[in-house]
Amino acid sequence: MAAGWLTITVMTVLFVATFVRSAFGFGEALISVPLLALVMPVEVAAPVAVLISITVAALVLAQDWRHVHLRSAVWLVLATLVGTPLGLLLLTRAPEATVKACLGAVIASFSLYSLLNRRVGTLESDTFAWTFGLGAGVLGGAYGMNGPPLVMYGTLRGWSPQRFRATLQGYFLPASLMSMTGYWIAGLWKPAVSHYYLIALPVVLVAILLGRALAGRMDDRTFLRCIHIGLIAVGCALVFQSVK
Numbered sequence: 748m749a750a751g752w753l754t755i756t757v758m759t760v761l762f763v764a765t766f767v768r769s770a771f772g773f774g775e776a777l778i779s780v781p782l783l784a785l786v787m788p789v790e791v792a793a794p795v796a797v798l799i800s801i802t803v804a805a806l807v808l809a810q811d812w813r814h815v816h817l818r819s820a821v822w823l824v825l826a827t828l829v830g831t832p833l834g835l836l837l838l839t840r841a842p843e844a845t846v847k848a849c850l851g852a853v854i855a856s857f858s859l860y861s862l863l864n865r866r867v868g869t870l871e872s873d874t875f876a877w878t879f880g881l882g883a884g885v886l887g888g889a890y891g892m893n894g895p896p897l898v899m900y901g902t903l904r905g906w907s908p909q910r911f912r913a914t915l916q917g918y919f920l921p922a923s924l925m926s927m928t929g930y931w932i933a934g935l936w937k938p939a940v941s942h943y944y945l946i947a948l949p950v951v952l953v954a955i956l957l958g959r960a961l962a963g964r965m966d967d968r969t970f971l972r973c974i975h976i977g978l979i980a981v982g983c984a985l986v987f988q989s990v991k
Contacts, residue, residue: 753786753787754946756786757783757786757787757795757943757946757947758946758947758950760778760779760782760783761779761783761795761796761799761947761950761951761954762947762950762951762953762954763778763954764776764778764779764782764796764799765799765803765950765951765954765955765958766954766957766958766961767958768800768803768958769803769807769954769955769956769957769958769959769962770958770959770961770962770965771912771958771962771970771973771974771977772898772901772911772912772913772915772916773894773897773898773915773919774894774977775796775799775800775803776796776800776892776893776894777892777894777981777984779792779795779796779799780792780793780796783795783796787939787943790935791937791939791940791943793930793935794927794930794935794936794937794940795940795943795944795947797923797926797927797930798927798940798944799944799947799951800919800923801920801923801924801927802948802951803916803919803951803955804916804917804919804920804923805920806952806955807912807913807916807955807959808913808916808917808920811909811912811913811916812913812917813913814907814909814910814912814913814914815910815913815914815916815917816873816904816906816910816914816917817917818873818876819873819876819900819904819914820914820917820918822873822876822877822880823876823877823879823880823883823897823900823918824880824918824921824922825877825880826876826877826878826879826880826881826883826884827880827881827883827884827887827893827918827922828884829881829884830880830881830882830883830884830885830886830887830888831884831885831887831888832888833881833884833885833888834884834885834886834887834888835888837885837888843989844989844990845989846989847985847986847988847989848985848986848989848990850886850895850982850985851981851982851983851984851985851986851987851988851989852982852986853982854895854899854978854979854981854982854985855978855979855981855982855983855986856982857899857978858974858975858976858978858979858982859975859979861902861971861975862972862975862976862979869903869904869905870900870903870904873904875900876900879896879897879899879900880896880897882896883895883896883897883918887922892981893918893919893922894981895978895981895982897915897918898915898974898977898978899978901914901915902971902974902975907967908962908965908967908970911970911974912962
C-alpha cells in the first residue's frame with residue numbers, strides 16, 4: 748500500500764475507533780487493532796491503539812473525573828492484574844475455539860436478555876467488582892478484549908451514561924499505561940508507533956469531541972440499548988471466529 752493511502756487508512760480507522768470509544772466508553776480496540784493489522788504489522792498496530800487509548804482516557808478523565816466510581820475502578824484494575832496471567836495461561840492451554848464460543852455465547856446472551864427484559868437484576872454495591880475485573884483480565888490476557896466484562900458490570904450497577912463512561916476510563920487509563928510499559932520493555936515502542944500516533948492525533952482529538960457530543964444527546968435508555976447491541980455484536984463475532 749502506498750504511503751499516502753496507508754496514512755489515510757490509519758487516520759480513518761483511528762477516527763472511527765476513537766469516536767466509538769468517546770461516545771460509549773469502550774470498543775475502540777475491537778475496531779482499531781483488527782483493521783490496522785490488515786495494513787501494518789500487529790506489533791505496530793497494537794501499541795498505536797494503546798497510545799490512542801491512553802490519550803482518550805486521559806482527556807475524558809480530565810473533564811469527567813468527578814463522575815468516576817473510584818472504588819469500583821480500583822477493584823477492577825487490581826483484579827485485572829490477577830486475571831491477565833490466567834488469560835495468558837488460557838490462551839496457551841485451552842482449546843481456543845471452545846473458549847471463544849463459550850465467551851461469545853455468554854456475552855451475547857446477557858445483552859440479548861437485557862434488551863428483551865427490562866427487569867434485569869442490579870448490583871447494589873461493588874462487592875462483586877473483582878469478579879468482573881478478573882474476567883476482564885482473563886479476556887484481555889487471552890484475546891486483548893478487556894471491555895465486555897467491564898461493560899456488563901457497569902450496566903448491572905445501573906450507572907448513568909456519564910458515570911459509566913468516566914469509570915471505564917478510570918480503568919482503561921492505568922490498564923493501558925501498564926500495557927504500554929510492557930510494549931516499551933519488549934522493545935515494541937518503535938519509531939513507526941510514534942509516527943502513526945502523532946499523525947493521527949489531530950483526527951483523534953476531533954473524534955473525541957464528536958463522540959462526546961453524541962453521548963450528550965443520548966438519553967439513558969438509548970445509551971444502554973446501544974451498549975447491549977455492541978456487546979451482542981462482540982459476542983457473535985467471537986462465536987463466528989470459533990467456527991471458522
